[in-house]
Amino acid sequence: MIANQKGGVGKTTTAINLAGALACFGQETLLVDIDPQGNATSGYGFDKSEIEIGTYQALLDSVPVEKTIKASPMELLDIMPSGKDMISAELDLADEFSRENRLRDALGPLRSLYRFILIDCPPSLGLLTINGLTAADRVIIPLQGEYYALEGLASFVETVERVKSTVNSSLEIEGGVLTMFDPRISLAQQVREQLSNFFGDKLFKTSIPRSIRLAEAPSHGKSILQYDPRSKGGQAYLALAGELLGRRGWEVVKID
Numbered sequence: 001m002i003a004n005q006k007g008g009v010g011k012t013t014t015a016i017n018l019a020g021a022l023a024c025f026g027q028e029t030l031l032v033d034i035d036p037q038g039n040a041t042s043g044y045g046f047d048k049s050e051i052e053i054g055t056y057q058a059l060l061d062s063v064p065v066e067k068t069i070k071a072s073p074m075e076l077l078d079i080m081p082s083g084k085d086m087i088s089a090e091l092d093l094a095d096e097f098s099r100e101n102r103l104r105d106a107l108g109p110l111r112s113l114y115r116f117i118l119i120d121c122p123p124s125l126g127l128l129t130i131n132g133l134t135a136a137d138r139v140i141i142p143l144q145g146e147y148y149a150l151e152g153l154a155s156f157v158e159t160v161e162r163v164k165s166t167v168n169s170s171l172e173i174e175g176g177v178l179t180m181f182d183p184r185i186s187l188a189q190q191v192r193e194q195l196s197n198f199f200g201d202k203l204f205k206t207s208i209p210r211s212i213r214l215a216e217a218p219s220h221g222k223s224i225l226q227y228d229p230r231s232k233g234g235q236a237y238l239a240l241a242g243e244l245l246g247r248r249g250w251e252v253v254k255i256d
């Protein structure tokens, strides 16, 4: 799961492009959009208003989960899209039995079909995010390399710990990743240092630079790996995927 309760820190940009980069490394990947904003969905060119069967149905209706998944424009990458019905998912879940476990139960049969399942979540600690944390094995926390990066981090990590000690004992923090990083700004270096103290070796060595190409790509319905893979943003997300695979001791071969 790619998560941080803070808004606008680069969660969706990281979910879209890390998923795309993992696919470029030959990893069958599923991107699950549990955010009612549906930015990961539109970021791959899907029109939210045209999604009839997606995450909402996986969470709240008894449809076979394969039916909620679409092939993305990238090879090896599928997406569970967020439709406009997701706007009421948080409320509708509240009345349901076993309401925190819905995503975990839905994704269960898919685990053996993908090497990675990435979940993009909303900027809150509501039931949708709790569903994500209950389903996940690992959390990657994007942090904007600017002011207030650490604000709210401790309480988010506390939430992760609470989910771990109650409903999901296998949950671990995979690490923090700095986004929108500009090394020329001395404040950014200070933030990196603070985060390095906080995360230790769980802070990804790869930082994602601030890049106009990364901000443009979603308006074309493309990940950076399709839009401009040679840009510094594209190279950074490939490096992040390489680092994630390297941590697992997996051989990294990029396929074109």
Ligand SMILES: Nc1ncnc2c1ncn2[C@@H]1O[C@H](COP(=O)(O)OP(=O)(O)OP(=O)(O)O)[C@@H](O)[C@H]1O
Pocket: 006, 007, 008, 009, 010, 011, 012, 013, 014, 035, 037, 039, 121, 122, 123, 179, 180, 181, 208, 209, 210, 211, 212, 214, 215, 216, 233
């Ligand atoms: N590395 C980057 N360089 C330039 N712009 C970026 C970068 N990362 C993200 N952005 C831009 O910053 C904004 C917020 O990014 P994004 O949507 O990924 O954050 P988020 O954490 O998913 O937001 P939300 O909390 O609303 O879901 C977007 O306009 C995005 O295009």
Ligand SMILES: [Mg+2]
Pocket: 011, 012, 013, 035, 037, 039, 121, 122
């Ligand atoms: Mg987002």
